[in-house]
Amino acid sequence: MSEAVSALAGARGSGLVELADAGVTGMITLRGDLPLLGGALESVLGLGLPGQRQVVTGQRGQVLWMSPDELLIVLPYAEAPGVAAALSAALGDAFATVAVVSDARALITVTGAQARDVLAKLMPVDFADFPVASVRRTRAAQVAAALWRESETEWKLVCFRSVASYVFEALATVAQPGGEVGLYR
């Protein structure tokens, strides 16, 4: 049996923050009118529709607002194909797109009290306005990324698979001890 592997193969790093490959993670992109997508989400996953830049977390996974016509579902890797099929069925002939993107991405967990200072070194984001359960689509250094806040000190950063090691190394570089900032206290 072939097990899927993540691009970062379990990489970990430690410095001003803890960095960890979150491992293979299921992800499904949904495109369409949000109320329409919300109905399918509710019926298939029992998840509510997130507001702008918000994350809704439930028993079976999370759903992230990505744009006025796009959502991202995050769930266990093995469940993605089945949930995607169920969502497609629920959406029927409506104008909507469901795509499994689990393998297209890398997911990195960033943890620590200084996480905002470290992330701000790579991402043009105002972390003073970034409560728990919200998400930003932005960039990490030179590549596209999305970031959401799981708790006071835990963040999830998602980027394309091909640049996973670039993003991880960039994070590890700016998280080296000695680079303390104290911008976000």
Place this chain on the structure above:
Amino acid sequence: MSHRLGTGGRLIDRARPMDFTFNGKTMRGYAGDTLAAALLGAGQVLVGRSFKYHRPRGIMASGAEEPNALVGLGEGQRYEPNQRVTTTELFPGLKASSQNHWPSLEFDVGAINAKLWRFFPAGFYYKTFIAPRPFWKHLYEPIIRRSAGLGRAPDAETHDADRYEQIYAFCDVLVAGGGIAGLKAAREAADAGKRVILVEQTAHFGGRAVVDGLEVEGQGAEAWVAAQLAALSSMPGVTVLSRTMVSGVYDHGYALAYQRIADHTPGAEKPRHRLWRIRAGQIVSATGAIERPLSFAGNDLPGVMLASAVRDYVVNWAVSPGKSVAVVTNNDDAYRTALALHAVGIKVPAVIDARREATGDLPARVRAAGIRVIEDAAIRHVEGGKAVTGVALCRFNSDGGAVIETLSCDALAMSGGWSPVVHLWSHCGGKLLWNEAGAFFRPDPARPPLGADGKGFVTCVGAANGELGNEGEAPMLPVWLMPAQASYDLRAKAWLDPQNDVKVSDVQLAAQEGYASVEHTKRYTTLGMATDQGKLSNINGLAILSDALGQPIPQTGTTTFRPPYTPISLGAIAGEARGGIFQPLRKTPIYDWHAARGAHWEPVGYWRRPYCYPKAGETHAQAVSREINQTRKAVGILDASTLGKLVVKGPDAGRFLDMLYTNVMSTLKVGKCRYGLMCNENGFLSDDGVVARLSEDTWLCHTTSGGADRIHAWMEDWLQCEWWDWKVHVVNLTEQFAQIAVVGPKARALLEKLGGDMDLSAAAFPFMDWKEGHLGDIPARIFRISFSGELSYEVAVPAGQGLALWERLMEAGAEFGVAPYGTEALHVMRAEKGFIMIGDETDGTVIPQDLGLGWAISKKKADFLGKRGMEREAMVSADRWQLVGLETLDGSVLPDGALAPLPGKNDNGQQETQGRVTSTYFSPTLGKGIAMGLLHKGPARMGEVVQFQNASGGTVAARVVDPCFYDKAGEKQNV
């Protein structure tokens, strides 16, 4: 001679002495010193040589405005030229060396120029090196370049040992400058609940007030500053940064701030610099003011310093520039310097005041201290060679013909008044007003730099706003030349810009020669150029220019203030982007396997793809040939994961693709593949690839590896901006799948060996079909398409299982003689088949018809992108260069890009040509060189022999043939 005082120094810690070297000589300073203070404290007055005349130069200022005292700092991987000693904090073991001298600082051969100064007037280089014209490029420019520049560049082989980073920050109010005005502004904003970032370029807050011992809100400045800092630091939403300079203000409240974290602790495990990229609602410029020098003969000698700098050295670092220090001024403020010197027991022979009478409170206090005040007087010239030995005085309103007195002194403090630092106000277009009374430019509050809302986003406060002078001070007298009617000999020794050796006479000559614009005069004379950008010289220079032009100063105006305020390090600009993360390197899921097998890489966009897999002892060419032979004879596998994979879905998806591709995609049957071309509106070929119809409303479009993001953006552009009411979604799934091409006569046998639930037989899975199922237990979508002319399948699997499939193919393929092949083998095989490559056969001026691809252009469709473009006269002309195959008569490989020359020249005097080579390779299959090219009316010239240029200047003959060199009938791919 400059020296350290026995007591005092508010910034130094005498308990912590620090040894450093200057030109190899060990000297001692104290913790808290700047390098400038430590040098002066150690008696080092001479610190460098000027740019043009190699004149001796000493420290003139105490801050960022210093023009002279630039040194090479550090060594090896930490060597940096042109470091300003006044802004360099001392650290133990610091190594500094002076610049721009040969063979030594004390004895400089270049100083001979000074004796020849009459031969180096303004515009000397322009005048001397203009003719004969060809001499410029081959003789003059190389010589001038060799002698240009102040410091020595770091050795090319060294690499900066330090790390750098950037940070994005946001605030309501950014305050630049931590003096009294800046602290007040920050406190006010913080009290109002605003988010504030306050930055101060030095290591200490308080600006001039703490040096001059002023009172603020009824409190001593020092105590007031400490209280404000303590309060601000404890407030939420307030960030206070020392050693941080706002280097530039940009559109819409964007600012860069340059934080020097570890310059004073080299080798510390810290980033050396951090560049702050700040979005601010409002920017407050509390950048203070800079004192102006006075222009008199010999004002560039070491020991002539700004009066305020002298106070700084005395009060902050307990350093006096001399044993006997005269003061020359046109204002009351400089009298503070006389008092400060007097307070520490330094002799002040006199204060020389250009004004008719000095009547303010400060002159009164100076007189009361027993110091002589000489009114209506001027420095006629400074006496001394490498250091000041005295000053000769004359009447201010004179030509300097009559010396009224000579004073002995070993340093001279000068003050020509103050100029607000208006740089940050001006960077984004803030306009200035001329203040007659103070003789300075100040911000015009009615014309600030404007933000997106049409309102000003920069405010100036304090001295930066022109709030200069204190109560009880008498008016200053604008003095641009001393004495006022100085003779030519005096003017020719009165320096305006000591860094670039520009004198009063140079600017006057420029005006005489017709230079009326201040910007032109700057370039012609070099006034205000280079590392200090004229912080001391600009106002004096443009006053002299205005006088020479007979117009008021505001009419002359200033040169443009551009960021950065002072130079910032390239390391800070690069930030973390160096070494392995200089730029993103995109890796396929199989990258590590390739790397472990010693793949030779080819960059494709940000991707790295294996070019070939050389075995021990193999050249790249040999490896490529082997890979091709193995593939054509048995089976080869290619990592094609980088191919763009765009899913296009929706009720209007077919209609959309019919507009994007030149052929019809809406009629493609589910389960089938079709090759398609995309053109831009001009009809020029932009991208190509195979399209598969996945379901009734879903298509999968393959793009070129380099084109995936571009074509995705192209699709979104049309959907979002033009056809926004069409129901189409585009999802970029490029990275969701690893894609492996399995190619060669044994390809089917190899895939069948992996097992699974798909019938791969020729009957069940014909050419240009696709199937979805499993290969073994790996979910896979297989496209039966060929870019090599062989039996070929492209297998797409989830990226996370790409490596597993690759390894299984290698393992199972061993019995068939499987070989991984790289991009070069791919290129050669497609060229053998006459398949075009975007970027080789196309260059943005080629239409599909040029490449014999007319068959892929629909004649039935009413419209598609590029349709009208290709109907233009030049596109349908019979005179176009068109694709042909080329075979050299001698079997050699044509040079890539070689042109086919014709006799004669075109209107631009260039050789006429009739075609060029677009792809050229050695074909191991055919055992000879093959090429494709674009040739004038090519397809009509089959069999003709055409000459192409070769690398050695001659020509090589090639026969025009069909571009398909291999299996024209297509039997091999269709088995």
